[in-house]
């Protein structure tokens with residue numbers, strides 16, 4: 001059986017994508033991938049404000065029967081409606097794919113897969129987000145640490161749905177929808193520039209020892225979920241704390 005208490009569950013954050021060669025002349029016609037190949041957090045303001053994009057389209061891919069719970073995607077949409085200015089609306093599209101058979105996956109392999117299957121890229125008025133629910137494991141997983149998700153570009157993230165399922169829906173584990181929701185919201189918030197990753201900190205709350213995460217262990221942006229999972233089972237879902245909310249607001253969000 002699963003030994004949750006021995007696992008350290010890591011929300012991996014990966015800096016990837018090229019930020020140096022940002023091309024302002026990149027055509028945003030809905031088919032050119034260039035505007036969507038930038039570094040994680042670099043499009044935070046584009047998500048939070050309506051200055052450049054009034055609408056958002058989310059393309060969700062899942063492998064085989066690993067479709068996320070409908071409530072998870074509803075929670076994602078509600079979170080976005082509460083934090084982002086997108087008067088033109090937020091649309092979610094779901095697409096099933098067959099297994100790439102590549103487990104364990106490196107971020108390079110995930111990015112290659114993205115380039116094969118993604119169809120939505122930024123257009124003039126609409127920002128595009130890619131979300132992948134993949135089978136198998138992440139390449140750095142060990143017997144005692146599992147990565148549940150990674151935000152690896154300005155508009156791209158991956159969730160390791162097999163691992164999420166392994167750690168949910170038993171009497172000693174959180175509800176699957178709750179765990180899916182916390183992982184997808186956590187990765188989204190990296191894309192929204194947390195912490196100190198494109199949405200400038202209004203007060204110092206960076207957990208410098210653990211990358212771009214929040215120092216408050218009750219916050220959604222804490223670097224591991226062990227304490228968060230206990231919270232989820234006792235007092236409900238972890239949310240963004242006041243410091244993280246202030247950063248989003250200061251960068252154009254609600």
Ligand SMILES: [Zn+2]
Nearest residue numbers: 011012013223
């Ligand atoms: Zn993280």
Ligand SMILES: [Zn+2]
Nearest residue numbers: 214219241244
């Ligand atoms: Zn926080």
